[in-house]
Amino acid sequence: MASILSSCLRDIRPPVTVFSPSMWGDTFSTFSLDKQVQEKYEKAIETLKQEVRSKLVEATSGKLLVLVDTIERLGLAYHFETAIEEKLEQIYNEDQEYDDLFTTALRFRLLRQHQYQVSCSVFDKFTNKDNKFEESLGNDVEGLLSLYEAAHVRIRGENILEEAVAFTKHHMTRHMLSLESPLKDKVKRALVHSLHRGVPIIEARVYISIYEKDDSRDEMILKLAKLNFNYLQNMYKEELSELYRWWNNFDLKSKLPYARDRSIECYLWGIAFHFEPQYSYVRKAVAKATQMASVLDDTYDNYATLNEAQLFTDVLERWDMNEIGQLPDYMKVVYQYIMSIYEDYEREATKQGKSFAIPSYKEAVKQLARAYNIEQNWIMERKMPPLEEYLKNSVITSSIFVMFTAHFPGMKSVTQETIDWLLSNPKIVVSTAMIGRHIDDLGSHERENKEGKYLTVVDCYMKHYGISKEEVLSMFEVLVEDAWKDISNEWANKTGSIPKEIVEQLVNYARAAEMTYRNSEDGYTNPEKNLGPHIVALFVDPIVI
Structure with a gap:
């Protein structure tokens, strides 16, 4: 009987959250740089x-x-x-x-x-x-x-x-x-x-x-x-316009109605990584990687059955377009989207003399899919793992490895040593990822538990420590503070031959997470209050000189 129930569960679609459309419409669709x-x-x-x-x-x-x-x-x-x-x-x-x-x-x-x-x-x-x-x-x-x-x-x-x-x-x-x-x-x-x-x-x-x-x-x-800001703003508007057209060409808004359309908010993460003129490639790459991770997250978390999710994970693991026929139609769209981004990445990495970064990016995407799949199994089957296991998986679901490897072709200072260091899980990377994860969990807990129907990391902590939900949320705040202290310590100690701009980006990842999930609110899913005013100030309104 238990096995029959388990089998049935694997074909049940989770309750689908209907997300609001992008609040920006076609605001950034066209911009002609003067x-x-x-x-x-x-x-x-x-x-x-x-x-x-x-x-x-x-x-x-x-x-x-x-x-x-x-x-x-x-x-x-x-x-x-x-x-x-x-x-x-x-x-x-x-x-x-x-x-x-x-x-x-x-x-x-x-x-x-x-x-x-x-x-x-x-x-x-x-x-x-x-x-x-x-x-x-x-x-x-x-x-x-x-x-x-x-x-x-x-x-x-x-x-x-x-x-x-x-x-x-x-x-x-x-x-x-x-x-x-x-x-x-x-x-x-x-x-x-x-x-x-x-x-x-x-x-x-x-x-x-x-x-x-x-x-x-x-x-x-x-x-x-003032002059400098307006100069930068014009540059950002041009990048945003390019990004908007790129995103619109996939037409995922109509093909994947369960996924969040947040390309403008994703660009804000790109600008958080590096706002200076010379980092245009980084901003756009981070934006694209963040939107891809978001689509992948919503596919696992908001629509796929467990059997579909496992099939998608297995097909992606083999990384072969010839296997796309096995997938449901909506997953074919997701798979083609990921492969299109990868083809652009492969071409750009080769052009920039960074072809050594290609395997790490491909593995980071596969790894993220595996981690989302593991997490969804825990949630749907109501079997939260030991805390240590959850935290290990959380470093990956923070999307930090996808976001960083995605922009490496545009970084002159990046070498194979940089990639090996990042993927070795040094303390500053783990601390940064956990800030992103804990702040995200604080902001998205209410949405992800779907009115109490599903378990979240909060339940995992409650069970592990035998404490209340309120105590867990307070614990998250302490964990975030401790992670910031560890980041400050690692920053001050420097990191040998690792480029300073890469370490600085780790600090900026944590800053972007703070910006997005301020006051324990999910500013990515609902950007009107947290991110909206920043987007208007940075990309819409110039400064009067």
Whole structure:
């Protein structure tokens, strides 16, 4: 009897969630880049860059730290990368102590963010005999804000920075009503999202609006930031238009009505990985890989029976178009879609001299399908595995390997060694993947349990630890915090011969996850609240200069 029931179960289709259509319609369907406008921006940017570079060279001490921070917050750092690194090395070697909290915290954060080993003991002088921050600091809002941002690059065991988060949050919240712009805007933004964990280009767009209200602003730097943003925005619009046409050519919206149409939101993940002009290939590749993973996820999770899912997994494993005839019609569409992306990948990798990346990408796609299939079996059969087994599978379902191998042909610095390192599951990769997985689980639990009919990872944790749903969700938040500490530690320790830009992308993956699933909401499935405003700010509305 049990075997009959099990056999029947394998042919049952899961309850299909009907997702809302893309909120963007054909907003990004066409865009014609005006090259004359871009050239005009380029000339103005180049002129201002020279003047800002002179300011950077001349600046010293605390003023230098503020200048570097301003340039970075405004999204301009890539123009002055060498000059900034030289200046920060000078700051680090001078080892100057500052008496005020603002500058001490700023120096600490900037050096940590640039992979320097700095001790949190620099904050000891601001604490009392009980190792608590002096209450007199509670009225120094600029200092509190600087400390709050510095505390978000903490690593495990830095208790003084754990204390700093609670201390600064309490006092900044207390002062909110009495603050005026732009300080009020800075504090409000920080309490919503710390700078270090924000997607750089989103933070830049937010900060431009804040900085122009600041009486102490540098008009030259502000103008450069505005010109630079509009220049980038035109480039993003062109990439988005290309991506929109690519996605529309597959017509998956009508062929696979069970799958989410989120190509614009996927591009936002691409821009989170790298917003600078030279990374156009990376942005588009990450967007395409993210949309593919999404279609694959929805096929397993939202439509396929267990028998269909197993068949698809087996056929994909053999990676042979001659076997497509075995698949149901809707799965043929999915298979052709995956193969079309692969053919483009193979062609581009060969063209870029990165053909060594092809096997790892193919394996990453197969691996993701296997992991989705395993997870769906657990859910449909209501047999959640031991926690360790679930977590191991979760590193794969985070899609991190597909997203990274997908853009490797466009990265000059990537070698076979880079790929071997990524696939060896180093700590920073696992920590990053788990941030994505836990934040996603926090945001998508309600949708995925389909009104209590199916088990999710939350149930897995409840069973393993014998705790309530609320306690599990709180545990996820702690796990996310711990993973961020591990990422900060690995970032500061550097990673030998692995290109810095690859490690930086891992940090940016975690930032994109924070952006997407903020406040435990699934901003990918329902982008109106979380991602929609960012998309409008970055890709629709230019800055008035």
